[in-house]
Amino acid sequence: MSGKIPKYFINDLLSKTNIVDLINTRIKLKKNGKNYQTNCPFHNDKTPSFTVSYEKQFYYCFGCNIHGNAIDFLINYENLNFIESIEELSLMHGLLIPFENNVQSEQNDYFKKQKLYLLTDKISKLYQKNIMLTSSACEYLIQRGINKSMIQFFSIGFSDFNWNFFCKKLNITKKLETELFNYKIISINKNKKKYDPFQGRIIFPIHDKHGRTIGFGGRTIENMSPKYINSTETNIFYKGKQIYGLYQVxxxxxxxxxxxxxxxxxxxxxxxxxxxxxxxxxxxxxxxxxxxxxxxxxxxxxxxxxxxxxxxxxxxxxxxxxxxxxxxxxxxxxxxxxxxxxxxxxxxxxxxxxxxxxxxxxxxxxxxxxxxxxLKGINLSSSDDKFHLSVRALPLINCISSDTIQIYLKQILARIIGILDDYQFEKFLYHQKNKKNNILQYKNKQTPMRTLISLLVQNPNLSTLVTSIKQFNKSKEKGIPIFLEILKTCSENPHFNTGQLLEFYRNSEIINILKTLSTLDHMIVEEKIKNVFLDLLKNIYKKDLEKRQEYLISKERINGLTMYEKKEIWSINKKLKK
Structure with missing residues (x-):
């Protein structure tokens, strides 16, 4: 965990979130057995390989191997960072994030964002009120052919040329003025006078997908330069990530x-x-x-x-x-x-x-x-120009993820440069094929311990089947510390699903191992999972006993055994015969 947001809150947030509903509002899912499927939104997927599990609260793509819980989906799909994804889920459930007391900066950033949303909304409403009180602004919009319903639909406003006049006309309190200044919505000039960077401009509020005002665009109604300006970037406004009018569409x-x-x-x-x-x-x-x-x-x-x-x-x-x-x-x-x-x-x-x-x-x-x-500037009767065309076109065509579209564009290119028959085209494709780096995927050898941990990660409720861990405390089996760690967490959190379990270990050293194991397909029917899990436990315990037995037998031949060790080997032999 990051330590910035309490674990209990993130766990509660995930328990309140249905990952199927979250994803279905963004990409259409279809029921397939007990899971849901669709074409993967993260790669060029020709057949539905993106699977969402309600039971595990987890998604996985069999094509590109991307996977995770509701938070991971928002991070990957919406291009959010971790904190922003938590904010998104919190907003969805109407919750405030209870930042830990020792992380003041993150808490301040979060509340600063909430304050900015509030203040940009307040100033936006003041701009909207002001446009109806300003004849020159109304005349400008009429001249541009914009009617009253559009002014209201897009929340268009106006900022006066003089801030003091604007304040007086709209009864802006000193407290609000101070807050607007502290949050840099208004500024102060060399003469120590407050001013609005949008003064003398028609105001076009910019909304996020939730309808919150996050910034503004401004268009001068006089011959000021520049003609258009945007809000400076803030904690809630990034020009390169905002689309004007999308909320209205x-x-x-x-x-x-x-x-x-x-x-x-x-x-x-x-x-x-x-x-x-x-x-x-x-x-x-x-x-x-x-x-x-x-x-x-x-x-x-x-x-x-x-x-x-x-x-x-x-x-x-x-x-x-x-x-x-x-x-x-x-x-x-x-x-x-x-x-x-x-x-x-x-x-x-x-x-x-x-x-x-x-x-x-x-x-x-x-x-x-x-x-x-x-084709601009290309002379198709020139061999050099044809070569130049290929050199220029192919890297761009190869940027496209779809093989079908690539081949289609290369067919057009081949005809343009004079390759007409199928044999020549195949040869052309062979020589010009973009060499893609193969992504080396970590392929797990299906060892009993990996299967055991994987089953537990995918089915945290299996922890209830383990009545005692004493038998594994001295085990030298590779992976046993991870198994015992996961088992302890699952036992302490009996209602955890896979998504919550992975979130618990998000920033831990073992998270990548757990993520890989969470996607393994064991080809085990659901009714047999418990039996397989218990059999694996017994086999690992048996393997530990056999190793200890071999050690004691070897020691007996060389040095002999103590009375305690003789009793131990007798006990091991008895257990192995069962």
Whole structure:
């Protein structure tokens, strides 16, 4: 354990969490016997190999071997760290984390986050109230074509040019002002005057998936530079991991068929107003791998829409390269490149929603966009250019996890460079095949002790079958200390499942051994598990007796035995005859 959060709390949190429900809200599970299955979300899985056990509160993929409990799933699927995953589960169950008294910094960070959520929500509501009191801000939004329902739906606000005027107009107390300053939501200038970094700007609150306000985007209504700014990063706000508008999309479409990614806040709002209500933005920043992972967690098809200028086209190509490793047989991307000097806001006003939807329908597939861009400047009548094309294209194609998509793109590439028949193509694939490093997996030799520990880890209630451990205290069998340690923990926590047991040992020296053993398939029917476990115990005990017997017999031949040792060998012989 990390020592930052009490063990009892984590155990209680896991006991309250149903891992099947937790995972099923993110990826659809299907009942298969007593377990649940689906295609693995962590690798390009063509057949369902991802299994979730309600009984063990544990997940495991037979394809890529990823496994763990509810906390591990959040860490791997949501890209959270350990503390963040505990916070997520705590929020889900409406619990506050009782940090241990000796870990002040983690406790402070946690409560600072809670305070930030509270303060960003308060200031957001003040901005929203203020926009209705500010004619210039309302006129700007009307001019941009944004109606009142969108102002409310996206919680749009306005920050005045003068903080003191803003405070006075909205009756902001000195206590709240001090808190906003202490948490760096407002600042102080060289003249010792407090000011809002968003002063004079339309405010676009940014929400997390729970609807909490975590930061803001601001757009000037005058000729201030820069035109757009975002909140500085805090404990709750990271630009590279946030998607603007996703919370609003999910309110309308819990499982959207598409997500249309645009560049600006107003683009999102205007398109949503025109009934294209699956639009999001990456806060005006370049797409990151974290953005891509979030997008694909929420939909199977992402459509990127970029402005038609050079910067927009370059951004689209960068986005493709970042997204390629996350494309699979089920996850795909498309592209819309708008006419030059147009953005989604301007083009929909010119063409109307119906024509914009046609652009979405006719969006370029990933393969068409890929070859359209990679062929730029290539002279296909030149052998050198064909070679250059292969050198440029193949590393990008090889980034894709799906073998099917790789082969399809390589077929297109082969035709472009003049490889037409199947034999030549097979030869081309052979010579150009990307050499993937084989992941060496630790393969356990199924020794009786490993099987014994594995059965206990997978079925902690087996500990109730062990009535005495005295017979194993002097055992020299390899692995016995680990077995006795796990047995003690299971006996002291009779209601533990596999997920809770592994969590108990998360940061211990033996956690990797236990994780490996937790996934072993012994091919034992459930009704026979108890008998096998008891037989293994007896066999290990018998093996210990035989080793001791051999030692005593050997000693008797050389030095003779003491009276005590003679009684001991007589007792061993008697036990072995049973």
């Amino acid at each position: 999910k309110k309308i479409h819990p499982k959207p068929k598409y997500l249309l990614v645009v560049e600006g806040y107003i683009d999102v709002i205007i398109l949503t107003q025109n009934k294209i209500d699956y639009v999001v933005s990456s806060l005006g920043t370049s797409i990151t791998k974290e953005h891509v992972q979030i997008l694909f967690r929420n939909t199977d098809t992402v459509i990127y829409c970029y402005d038609g200028d050079i910067a927009g086209k370059n951004a689209a190509w960068r986005t493709l390269k970042i997204t390629l490793p996350y494309i699979s047989d089920k996850k795909t991307i498309k592209f819309i490149i708008l006419p030059e000097n147009e953005d989604p806001d301007s083009i929909i006003k010119k063409e109307g929603a119906k024509n914009f939807k046609l652009r979405i329908k006719n969006a370029l597939t990933m393969s068409k966009f890929f070859f359209k861009n990679i």
